[in-house]
Amino acid sequence: MRLMINAFRAALAVSCLAMAACGASGSADPLSSPNSNVAAARRVGASDSTASVNGTTIPSATLITDNTGNVWTVSAGVISENGGLAAYSANVTLLLYDNEAIYQENSAGGWWSWNGSAWVSTTDPRKLFSATGATIPAATQITDGSGNVWAVSGGVIYENGALAGYSTNVTLLLYDNGVIYQEDSAGGWWLWKGGTWVAGSDPRIVSSSATGTTIPSATQITDSSGNVWTVSGGVVYANGALAGYSANVTLLLYDNGVIYQENSAGGWWSWNGRAWTSSSDPRSAPAPTIAGSPSTSDAAGQAYSFVPTTTNPGGGTLQFSITNTPAWASFNSLTGALTGTPSSGQVGDYSNIVISVSNGSGSASLATFSITVNTGSAATGSATLSWDAPTQNTDGTPLTDLAGYTIYYGTSSSELTQTIQLANPSATTYVVSNLSAGTYYFALAAHTTAATQGDMSSIESRTIQ
Numbered sequence: 112m113r114l115m116i117n118a119f120r121a122a123l124a125v126s127c128l129a130m131a132a133c134g135a136s137g138s139a140d141p142l143s144s145p146n147s148n149v150a151a152a153r154r155v156g157a158s159d160s161t162a163s164v165n166g167t168t169i170p171s172a173t174l175i176t177d178n179t180g181n182v183w184t185v186s187a188g189v190i191s192e193n194g195g196l197a198a199y200s201a202n203v204t205l206l207l208y209d210n211e212a213i214y215q216e217n218s219a220g221g222w223w224s225w226n227g228s229a230w231v232s233t234t235d236p237r238k239l240f241s242a243t244g245a246t247i248p249a250a251t252q253i254t255d256g257s258g259n260v261w262a263v264s265g266g267v268i269y270e271n272g273a274l275a276g277y278s279t280n281v282t283l284l285l286y287d288n289g290v291i292y293q294e295d296s297a298g299g300w301w302l303w304k305g306g307t308w309v310a311g312s313d314p315r316i317v318s319s320s321a322t323g324t325t326i327p328s329a330t331q332i333t334d335s336s337g338n339v340w341t342v343s344g345g346v347v348y349a350n351g352a353l354a355g356y357s358a359n360v361t362l363l364l365y366d367n368g369v370i371y372q373e374n375s376a377g378g379w380w381s382w383n384g385r386a387w388t389s390s391s392d393p394r395s396a397p398a399p400t401i402a403g404s405p406s407t408s409d410a411a412g413q414a415y416s417f418v419p420t421t422t423n424p425g426g427g428t429l430q431f432s433i434t435n436t437p438a439w440a441s442f443n444s445l446t447g448a449l450t451g452t453p454s455s456g457q458v459g460d461y462s463n464i465v466i467s468v469s470n471g472s473g474s475a476s477l478a479t480f481s482i483t484v485n486t487g488s489a490a491t492g493s494a495t496l497s498w499d500a501p502t503q504n505t506d507g508t509p510l511t512d513l514a515g516y517t518i519y520y521g522t523s524s525s526e527l528t529q530t531i532q533l534a535n536p537s538a539t540t541y542v543v544s545n546l547s548a549g550t551y552y553f554a555l556a557a558h559t560t561a562a563t564q565g566d567m568s569s570i571e572s573r574t575i576q
Contacts, residue, residue, distance in 0.1 A: 167206040168272055175208045183213055190215060198229045240533070253286045261291055268293060276307045285313075287331070287339065332365045340370055347372055355386045366393040398473025399423045401447070401466070404528045406545075408483045411455040413545040417439065418448040418532035419477060420517055422562040423470055431468050437461040437482060446534065453484045460484075492546035492575035494520075494551060500539055501557050501565065514560040518543065524552040524570050550574045 135312075167175050175183045184191050185207060190200040200223075205216040213225040214233065218323075223230040235258075253261045255359070261284060262269045268278040274318055278301070283294040292301040292311060302311035305530035330341045340363060341348045347357040362373040371393055381390035403419040423429055440451030447466055462481040496518065503510050513536040519527035520543060520565040534543060543553070552572045558564040 151268075167208075168473050169204055169546045174262070175206055175209055175213070177213065178211055183208070188218075193388060197225065199229060253284055253291070255286055255291060256289055263556070265297075273277070275303065278308060287333070332363055332370070334365055334370060335368060340365070345375075349382075355380065357387060364393065368391070397424045398475055399468050399470045401430060401475045401477055402528045403476070403477065403532070405449065405464075405466075405480050405482070406529055408485065408487050409453060409545060410547075411453050411458055414450070414452045415482070415545065416448070416450045416531065418446060418534075419466055420530065420532055422470055423449070429468055429470055431466065433467070434465045435461070435463045437484075442466075446532075448532075455486070455536075458484050459484055466497050472478055492548070493542050494546060494553065494573040494575070495540065496553055496555065496571075497540040498555055498568070500536070510559075512559045512561065514558055517556050517558065517564070518553065519556070519567065520551055520553045522549055522551060524572070527552060527554055527570075546575045548575050 125556065155414070161491075169185045169188070177183065177202065182193055183197070184194075184204050185206055188200075188202045188204075190197045190203055190206065200215060200217075202218040203215050207214040207216070213363040214235075215223050215225075215230070216235070217223075222233050222235055248277050255261065260271055261275070262272075263284055266278075266280045266282075268275045268281055278293060278295075280296040281293050282296050283292075285292040285294070292313075293303075293308070294313070295301070295302050299315055300311045301308040324355050330371075334340065338349050339351075340354070342360050342363050345357075345359045347354045347360055357372060357374075358374040360372045361375050364371040364373070371390060372380050372387065373392070374380075379390045379392055380387035381393075400422045401419050402421070403417065403420075405417040408414065409415040419431075420430060429445075431444050433442045433449065436442050436449075437451065437453070437457075439453040439457045440449055442449055447468060449464075449466065460481060460483050463479055464481065465476055465479050466475040473484075498516075501510055501513065515532070515534040515536055516538065518531040518533065518541060520529050520531075521527040531541070531543065543551075550572055551574075552570050554570045555568045556564050556566065
Protein backbone atom coordinates (compact mmCIF):
# COMPACT_ATOMS: atom_id res chain seq x y z
CA MET A 112 0.00 0.00 0.00
CA ARG A 113 1.33 3.47 -0.87
CA LEU A 114 0.44 6.53 1.22
CA MET A 115 1.17 10.05 0.03
CA ILE A 116 1.77 12.61 2.80
CA ASN A 117 -0.12 15.83 2.25
CA ALA A 118 2.12 18.87 2.13
CA PHE A 119 2.47 20.79 5.38
CA ARG A 120 0.17 23.74 5.93
CA ALA A 121 2.12 26.98 5.77
CA ALA A 122 0.70 28.05 9.14
CA LEU A 123 2.13 24.92 10.73
CA ALA A 124 5.60 25.42 9.36
CA VAL A 125 6.30 27.82 12.23
CA SER A 126 5.97 26.66 15.84
CA CYS A 127 3.79 29.01 17.87
CA LEU A 128 4.15 28.07 21.52
CA ALA A 129 2.56 30.19 24.24
CA MET A 130 3.88 30.34 27.82
CA ALA A 131 1.22 29.41 30.31
CA ALA A 132 0.97 30.12 34.00
CA CYS A 133 1.39 27.11 36.32
CA GLY A 134 -0.50 26.00 39.36
CA ALA A 135 -0.88 27.97 42.55
CA SER A 136 2.00 28.56 44.91
CA GLY A 137 3.21 31.27 47.21
CA SER A 138 2.22 32.93 50.44
CA ALA A 139 -1.05 33.75 52.13
CA ASP A 140 -3.93 35.43 50.31
CA PRO A 141 -2.90 39.09 49.74
CA LEU A 142 -6.55 40.08 49.91
CA SER A 143 -6.76 39.16 53.59
CA SER A 144 -3.24 39.36 55.01
CA PRO A 145 -2.53 42.52 57.08
CA ASN A 146 0.46 44.63 56.17
CA SER A 147 1.72 47.96 57.43
CA ASN A 148 2.82 49.10 53.96
CA VAL A 149 -0.77 49.69 52.87
CA ALA A 150 -1.23 52.87 54.85
CA ALA A 151 2.06 54.23 53.59
CA ALA A 152 1.17 53.35 50.05
CA ARG A 153 -2.10 55.23 50.26
CA ARG A 154 -0.32 58.23 51.73
CA VAL A 155 2.17 58.55 48.91
CA GLY A 156 -0.14 57.58 46.06
CA ALA A 157 -1.65 59.62 43.25
CA SER A 158 -3.31 62.85 44.29
CA ASP A 159 -7.05 62.87 44.80
CA SER A 160 -9.30 65.45 43.18
CA THR A 161 -9.56 68.47 45.48
CA ALA A 162 -11.17 71.89 45.50
CA SER A 163 -7.85 73.73 45.24
CA VAL A 164 -4.37 73.31 43.82
CA ASN A 165 -2.16 70.73 45.50
CA GLY A 166 0.82 72.98 46.09
CA THR A 167 0.62 76.59 47.35
CA THR A 168 3.72 78.73 47.33
CA ILE A 169 3.78 81.49 49.96
CA PRO A 170 3.03 84.39 49.55
CA SER A 171 1.99 84.17 45.87
CA ALA A 172 -0.92 81.89 46.82
CA THR A 173 -2.11 81.56 50.39
CA LEU A 174 -5.16 79.33 50.46
CA ILE A 175 -5.93 75.62 50.11
CA THR A 176 -9.33 73.98 50.53
CA ASP A 177 -9.08 70.28 51.39
CA ASN A 178 -11.57 67.62 50.33
CA THR A 179 -13.65 68.01 53.52
CA GLY A 180 -14.03 71.76 52.99
CA ASN A 181 -11.48 72.97 55.54
CA VAL A 182 -9.76 76.21 54.47
CA TRP A 183 -6.03 76.45 55.12
CA THR A 184 -4.25 79.83 54.98
CA VAL A 185 -0.84 81.29 55.76
CA SER A 186 -0.13 84.71 57.26
CA ALA A 187 3.30 85.87 58.37
CA GLY A 188 4.60 82.35 58.02
CA VAL A 189 1.94 80.89 60.34
CA ILE A 190 -0.78 78.41 59.29
CA SER A 191 -4.48 78.73 60.14
CA GLU A 192 -7.31 76.23 59.63
CA ASN A 193 -10.75 77.80 59.11
CA GLY A 194 -9.44 81.05 60.58
CA GLY A 195 -7.95 79.53 63.75
CA LEU A 196 -4.29 78.78 64.39
CA ALA A 197 -3.44 75.21 63.38
CA ALA A 198 -1.26 74.32 66.37
CA TYR A 199 2.29 75.70 66.21
CA SER A 200 3.96 76.72 62.93
CA ALA A 201 6.59 79.28 61.99
CA ASN A 202 8.49 80.56 58.95
CA VAL A 203 6.26 78.56 56.58
CA THR A 204 7.35 78.91 52.94
CA LEU A 205 5.22 76.25 51.25
CA LEU A 206 1.79 74.84 51.99
CA LEU A 207 0.96 71.56 50.23
CA TYR A 208 -2.09 69.31 50.01
CA ASP A 209 -1.35 65.78 48.78
CA ASN A 210 -3.58 62.71 48.95
CA GLU A 211 -5.85 64.10 51.67
CA ALA A 212 -2.97 65.31 53.85
CA ILE A 213 -1.77 68.88 54.53
CA TYR A 214 1.99 69.48 54.48
CA GLN A 215 4.17 72.48 55.20
CA GLU A 216 7.80 73.37 54.49
CA ASN A 217 9.61 76.00 56.53
CA SER A 218 12.45 78.31 55.65
CA ALA A 219 14.99 75.81 57.04
CA GLY A 220 13.79 73.16 54.58
CA GLY A 221 12.00 71.12 57.22
CA TRP A 222 8.80 69.25 56.31
CA TRP A 223 5.79 68.64 58.57
CA SER A 224 2.41 66.96 58.07
CA TRP A 225 -0.88 67.57 59.89
CA ASN A 226 -2.15 64.51 61.81
CA GLY A 227 -5.48 66.10 62.75
CA SER A 228 -4.30 67.92 65.85
CA ALA A 229 -0.59 68.64 65.49
CA TRP A 230 2.32 68.84 63.05
CA VAL A 231 4.61 65.80 62.83
CA SER A 232 8.00 65.64 61.14
CA THR A 233 7.93 64.16 57.61
CA THR A 234 9.41 64.57 54.12
CA ASP A 235 8.29 66.14 50.83
CA PRO A 236 5.48 63.79 49.67
CA ARG A 237 6.05 64.72 46.02
CA LYS A 238 9.43 62.96 46.03
CA LEU A 239 8.03 59.68 47.30
CA PHE A 240 5.59 58.83 44.55
CA SER A 241 3.24 60.43 42.06
CA ALA A 242 0.90 59.10 39.42
CA THR A 243 2.50 58.23 36.08
CA GLY A 244 -0.64 59.45 34.33
CA ALA A 245 -3.01 62.25 35.38
CA THR A 246 -6.40 62.75 33.70
CA ILE A 247 -7.60 66.34 33.66
CA PRO A 248 -9.51 67.57 35.61
CA ALA A 249 -9.82 64.50 37.88
CA ALA A 250 -6.15 64.82 38.89
CA THR A 251 -3.99 67.81 38.13
CA GLN A 252 -0.48 67.15 39.40
CA ILE A 253 2.50 64.95 38.55
CA THR A 254 5.90 64.98 40.22
CA ASP A 255 8.61 63.73 37.90
CA GLY A 256 11.74 61.80 38.82
CA SER A 257 13.68 65.02 39.40
CA GLY A 258 11.10 66.41 41.80
CA ASN A 259 9.60 68.90 39.33
CA VAL A 260 5.90 69.46 39.92
CA TRP A 261 3.72 69.54 36.80
CA ALA A 262 0.19 70.90 37.04
CA VAL A 263 -2.67 71.87 34.71
CA SER A 264 -5.00 74.84 35.06
CA GLY A 265 -7.41 76.01 32.37
CA GLY A 266 -5.98 73.47 29.93
CA VAL A 267 -2.48 74.97 30.29
CA ILE A 268 0.56 73.19 31.79
CA TYR A 269 2.77 74.60 34.55
CA GLU A 270 6.15 73.36 35.78
CA ASN A 271 6.92 74.32 39.38
CA GLY A 272 4.27 77.02 39.17
CA ALA A 273 5.58 78.62 35.94
CA LEU A 274 4.17 78.24 32.43
CA ALA A 275 5.85 75.29 30.69
CA GLY A 276 6.21 76.50 27.10
CA TYR A 277 3.03 76.87 25.07
CA SER A 278 0.12 74.52 25.72
CA THR A 279 -3.64 74.76 25.31
CA ASN A 280 -6.76 72.60 25.73
CA VAL A 281 -4.77 69.92 27.58
CA THR A 282 -6.91 66.92 28.50
CA LEU A 283 -4.27 64.45 29.71
CA LEU A 284 -0.94 64.87 31.44
CA LEU A 285 1.30 61.80 31.44
CA TYR A 286 4.70 60.88 32.87
CA ASP A 287 6.25 57.85 31.19
CA ASN A 288 9.83 56.56 31.27
CA GLY A 289 11.20 59.86 32.54
CA VAL A 290 9.35 62.01 29.97
CA ILE A 291 6.35 64.34 30.41
CA TYR A 292 3.62 64.00 27.75
CA GLN A 293 0.39 65.87 27.10
CA GLU A 294 -2.67 65.15 24.98
CA ASP A 295 -4.94 67.96 23.81
CA SER A 296 -8.66 68.01 23.08
CA ALA A 297 -7.97 67.37 19.37
CA GLY A 298 -6.18 64.11 20.20
CA GLY A 299 -2.71 65.50 19.52
CA TRP A 300 0.22 64.26 21.58
CA TRP A 301 3.26 66.32 22.62
CA LEU A 302 6.35 65.59 24.73
CA TRP A 303 8.50 67.96 26.75
CA LYS A 304 12.01 68.18 25.34
CA GLY A 305 14.68 70.81 25.74
CA GLY A 306 12.36 73.37 27.29
CA THR A 307 9.62 73.09 24.68
CA TRP A 308 6.85 70.77 23.46
CA VAL A 309 7.55 68.65 20.38
CA ALA A 310 5.11 66.44 18.46
CA GLY A 311 4.87 62.88 19.81
CA SER A 312 2.45 60.01 20.28
CA ASP A 313 0.81 58.16 23.16
CA PRO A 314 3.76 56.32 24.77
CA ARG A 315 1.45 53.73 26.35
CA ILE A 316 0.45 52.41 22.92
CA VAL A 317 3.53 52.94 20.77
CA SER A 318 5.96 51.46 23.25
CA SER A 319 5.88 49.48 26.42
CA SER A 320 8.46 48.79 29.06
CA ALA A 321 10.24 45.59 29.89
CA THR A 322 8.13 42.47 30.33
CA GLY A 323 9.82 41.91 33.68
CA THR A 324 10.43 44.81 36.06
CA THR A 325 12.65 44.26 39.07
CA ILE A 326 11.95 46.65 41.90
CA PRO A 327 13.43 49.16 42.61
CA SER A 328 15.79 49.31 39.61
CA ALA A 329 12.84 49.71 37.21
CA THR A 330 9.34 50.52 38.35
CA GLN A 331 7.03 50.76 35.36
CA ILE A 332 5.29 48.46 32.87
CA THR A 333 2.81 49.49 30.18
CA ASP A 334 0.49 46.66 29.20
CA SER A 335 -1.07 46.07 25.77
CA SER A 336 -4.18 48.03 26.75
CA GLY A 337 -2.13 51.10 27.66
CA ASN A 338 -2.48 50.68 31.43
CA VAL A 339 0.59 51.90 33.29
CA TRP A 340 1.69 49.68 36.21
CA THR A 341 4.07 51.00 38.84
CA VAL A 342 5.45 50.00 42.21
CA SER A 343 6.14 52.24 45.19
CA GLY A 344 6.84 51.12 48.72
CA GLY A 345 6.31 47.52 47.69
CA VAL A 346 2.75 48.27 46.53
CA VAL A 347 1.39 48.02 42.95
CA TYR A 348 -0.49 50.84 41.20
CA ALA A 349 -2.43 50.78 37.92
CA ASN A 350 -2.63 54.18 36.22
CA GLY A 351 -1.65 55.84 39.49
CA ALA A 352 -4.35 54.18 41.61
CA LEU A 353 -3.87 51.29 44.02
CA ALA A 354 -4.37 48.00 42.18
CA GLY A 355 -6.17 45.89 44.75
CA TYR A 356 -4.17 44.85 47.79
CA SER A 357 -0.46 44.21 47.47
CA ALA A 358 2.49 44.34 49.84
CA ASN A 359 6.26 43.77 49.83
CA VAL A 360 6.33 43.45 46.02
CA THR A 361 9.81 42.61 44.71
CA LEU A 362 9.07 41.83 41.07
CA LEU A 363 6.46 43.12 38.62
CA LEU A 364 6.05 41.05 35.47
CA TYR A 365 3.96 41.29 32.27
CA ASP A 366 3.62 38.01 30.41
CA ASN A 367 1.16 36.86 27.76
CA GLY A 368 -1.25 39.71 28.41
CA VAL A 369 -1.29 39.20 32.19
CA ILE A 370 0.29 41.26 35.01
CA TYR A 371 2.08 39.23 37.71
CA GLN A 372 3.77 40.16 40.96
CA GLU A 373 6.15 38.34 43.29
CA ASN A 374 6.47 39.34 46.92
CA SER A 375 9.40 39.11 49.32
CA ALA A 376 8.14 35.75 50.62
CA GLY A 377 8.38 34.26 47.11
CA GLY A 378 4.62 34.21 46.57
CA TRP A 379 3.24 34.81 43.08
CA TRP A 380 -0.04 36.57 42.21
CA SER A 381 -1.75 37.44 38.90
CA TRP A 382 -4.18 40.29 38.19
CA ASN A 383 -7.62 39.06 37.05
CA GLY A 384 -8.93 42.55 36.23
CA ARG A 385 -10.24 43.25 39.71
CA ALA A 386 -7.96 41.60 42.25
CA TRP A 387 -4.80 39.55 42.73
CA THR A 388 -5.21 35.76 42.64
CA SER A 389 -2.68 33.17 43.74
CA SER A 390 -0.47 32.09 40.83
CA SER A 391 3.06 30.97 40.00
CA ASP A 392 6.03 32.30 38.06
CA PRO A 393 4.85 32.35 34.40
CA ARG A 394 8.44 32.17 33.20
CA SER A 395 8.69 28.58 34.47
CA ALA A 396 8.96 26.23 31.52
CA PRO A 397 5.63 24.72 30.43
CA ALA A 398 5.26 21.00 31.02
CA PRO A 399 5.62 18.63 28.06
CA THR A 400 2.66 16.70 26.69
CA ILE A 401 2.38 13.01 25.95
CA ALA A 402 -0.20 11.20 23.82
CA GLY A 403 -0.88 7.90 22.14
CA SER A 404 -3.10 4.81 22.44
CA PRO A 405 -1.05 1.74 23.34
CA SER A 406 -2.48 -1.60 22.24
CA THR A 407 -4.12 -3.42 25.14
CA SER A 408 -3.64 -6.94 23.73
CA ASP A 409 -0.84 -9.09 22.38
CA ALA A 410 -0.22 -12.75 21.61
CA ALA A 411 2.51 -15.06 22.80
CA GLY A 412 5.33 -15.09 20.26
CA GLN A 413 4.20 -11.81 18.65
CA ALA A 414 6.21 -8.59 18.96
CA TYR A 415 4.63 -5.68 20.87
CA SER A 416 5.62 -2.07 20.20
CA PHE A 417 4.32 1.30 21.40
CA VAL A 418 6.01 4.73 21.19
CA PRO A 419 4.15 7.79 22.58
CA THR A 420 4.01 11.16 20.81
CA THR A 421 5.15 14.22 22.74
CA THR A 422 5.51 17.98 22.54
CA ASN A 423 8.03 19.99 24.54
CA PRO A 424 7.10 23.71 24.49
CA GLY A 425 9.26 24.46 27.51
CA GLY A 426 12.42 23.07 25.97
CA GLY A 427 14.97 20.96 27.80
CA THR A 428 15.75 17.26 27.44
CA LEU A 429 12.85 14.83 27.64
CA GLN A 430 13.22 11.88 29.99
CA PHE A 431 10.68 9.04 29.97
CA SER A 432 9.74 6.72 32.82
CA ILE A 433 7.36 3.81 33.36
CA THR A 434 5.71 2.00 36.25
CA ASN A 435 4.67 -1.66 36.23
CA THR A 436 6.68 -2.68 33.17
CA PRO A 437 5.54 -6.11 31.92
CA ALA A 438 8.11 -8.83 32.66
CA TRP A 439 8.50 -9.63 28.95
CA ALA A 440 8.97 -5.98 27.83
CA SER A 441 11.76 -3.43 27.84
CA PHE A 442 11.44 0.35 28.10
CA ASN A 443 13.54 3.09 26.44
CA SER A 444 13.87 6.12 28.74
CA LEU A 445 15.03 8.32 25.84
CA THR A 446 12.11 7.63 23.47
CA GLY A 447 9.39 6.22 25.72
CA ALA A 448 9.19 3.06 23.57
CA LEU A 449 7.71 -0.02 25.19
CA THR A 450 8.70 -3.15 23.22
CA GLY A 451 9.00 -6.88 23.70
CA THR A 452 7.77 -10.33 22.73
CA PRO A 453 5.94 -12.35 25.39
CA SER A 454 6.45 -16.11 25.52
CA SER A 455 3.80 -18.80 25.90
CA GLY A 456 4.60 -18.92 29.60
CA GLN A 457 3.78 -15.21 29.98
CA VAL A 458 0.14 -15.33 28.97
CA GLY A 459 -2.00 -13.19 31.27
CA ASP A 460 -2.96 -9.65 32.22
CA TYR A 461 -0.41 -6.90 32.89
CA SER A 462 -2.18 -3.95 34.51
CA ASN A 463 -1.63 -0.44 35.95
CA ILE A 464 1.02 0.50 33.40
CA VAL A 465 1.84 4.23 33.34
CA ILE A 466 4.26 5.95 30.94
CA SER A 467 5.39 9.47 31.89
CA VAL A 468 7.65 12.18 30.45
CA SER A 469 9.49 15.10 32.08
CA ASN A 470 11.53 18.05 30.78
CA GLY A 471 13.10 18.84 34.16
CA SER A 472 10.53 21.46 35.17
CA GLY A 473 7.25 19.78 34.34
CA SER A 474 5.88 16.33 33.61
CA ALA A 475 2.90 14.55 32.04
CA SER A 476 1.61 10.98 31.96
CA LEU A 477 -0.52 8.77 29.76
CA ALA A 478 -3.67 7.30 31.23
CA THR A 479 -3.12 4.02 33.05
CA PHE A 480 -3.49 1.02 30.72
CA SER A 481 -3.24 -2.78 30.74
CA ILE A 482 -1.96 -5.35 28.24
CA THR A 483 -3.55 -8.79 27.93
CA VAL A 484 -1.31 -11.49 26.47
CA ASN A 485 -3.26 -14.40 24.94
CA THR A 486 -2.17 -17.80 23.68
CA GLY A 487 -1.27 -16.58 20.21
CA SER A 488 -4.27 -17.54 18.09
CA ALA A 489 -5.47 -13.97 17.78
CA ALA A 490 -2.53 -12.56 15.80
CA THR A 491 -2.43 -13.91 12.25
CA GLY A 492 -0.97 -11.30 9.94
CA SER A 493 0.73 -7.98 9.21
CA ALA A 494 0.41 -4.99 6.88
CA THR A 495 3.26 -3.34 4.99
CA LEU A 496 2.99 0.44 4.56
CA SER A 497 5.06 2.56 2.17
CA TRP A 498 5.01 6.25 1.31
CA ASP A 499 6.84 9.06 -0.41
CA ALA A 500 8.60 11.49 1.92
CA PRO A 501 7.29 15.10 1.77
CA THR A 502 9.76 17.64 0.40
CA GLN A 503 8.06 21.01 0.72
CA ASN A 504 5.51 23.06 2.65
CA THR A 505 2.20 24.11 1.16
CA ASP A 506 3.60 27.60 0.50
CA GLY A 507 6.21 26.04 -1.79
CA THR A 508 9.18 26.49 0.55
CA PRO A 509 11.49 23.49 1.08
CA LEU A 510 10.75 21.22 4.04
CA THR A 511 14.13 21.15 5.80
CA ASP A 512 13.31 19.96 9.33
CA LEU A 513 11.48 16.66 8.81
CA ALA A 514 11.88 14.56 11.98
CA GLY A 515 9.73 11.47 11.42
CA TYR A 516 6.23 10.06 11.09
CA THR A 517 3.24 8.88 13.08
CA ILE A 518 1.24 5.89 11.85
CA TYR A 519 -2.42 5.87 12.85
CA TYR A 520 -4.51 2.71 12.52
CA GLY A 521 -7.59 0.94 13.82
CA THR A 522 -10.50 -1.31 12.90
CA SER A 523 -12.70 1.64 11.90
CA SER A 524 -11.85 4.42 9.46
CA SER A 525 -13.32 6.94 11.91
CA GLU A 526 -11.41 5.63 14.93
CA LEU A 527 -7.71 5.30 14.23
CA THR A 528 -6.92 4.80 17.90
CA GLN A 529 -3.59 2.97 17.60
CA THR A 530 -0.37 4.89 16.93
CA ILE A 531 3.21 4.05 16.05
CA GLN A 532 5.86 6.78 16.28
CA LEU A 533 8.76 6.64 13.81
CA ALA A 534 11.64 8.93 14.75
CA ASN A 535 13.36 8.37 11.42
CA PRO A 536 12.93 11.05 8.71
CA SER A 537 14.44 8.80 6.04
CA ALA A 538 11.94 5.98 6.60
CA THR A 539 9.57 5.27 3.70
CA THR A 540 8.22 1.86 4.75
CA TYR A 541 7.06 0.09 7.88
CA VAL A 542 5.52 -3.31 8.72
CA VAL A 543 2.66 -3.29 11.22
CA SER A 544 2.60 -6.78 12.69
CA ASN A 545 0.64 -8.64 15.35
CA LEU A 546 -2.71 -8.08 13.61
CA SER A 547 -5.62 -10.44 14.24
CA ALA A 548 -8.12 -11.30 11.54
CA GLY A 549 -10.20 -8.36 10.32
CA THR A 550 -10.05 -5.18 8.28
CA TYR A 551 -7.65 -2.43 9.37
CA TYR A 552 -7.45 1.20 8.31
CA PHE A 553 -4.17 3.12 8.14
CA ALA A 554 -3.06 6.75 7.73
CA LEU A 555 0.23 8.58 8.10
CA ALA A 556 1.33 12.08 9.18
CA ALA A 557 4.79 13.62 9.15
CA HIS A 558 6.18 15.91 11.85
CA THR A 559 9.06 18.37 12.15
CA THR A 560 11.79 18.75 14.75
CA ALA A 561 9.62 21.45 16.37
CA ALA A 562 6.82 18.86 16.86
CA THR A 563 4.70 20.50 14.14
CA GLN A 564 2.56 17.87 12.42
CA GLY A 565 1.48 17.99 8.80
CA ASP A 566 -1.83 16.95 7.30
CA MET A 567 -2.82 13.32 7.65
CA SER A 568 -2.59 11.20 4.52
CA SER A 569 -5.54 9.53 2.88
CA ILE A 570 -6.83 6.49 4.74
CA GLU A 571 -5.97 3.07 3.27
CA SER A 572 -7.27 -0.33 4.36
CA ARG A 573 -5.94 -3.90 4.55
CA THR A 574 -7.87 -7.08 5.38
CA ILE A 575 -6.12 -9.75 7.45
CA GLN A 576 -7.48 -13.28 6.78
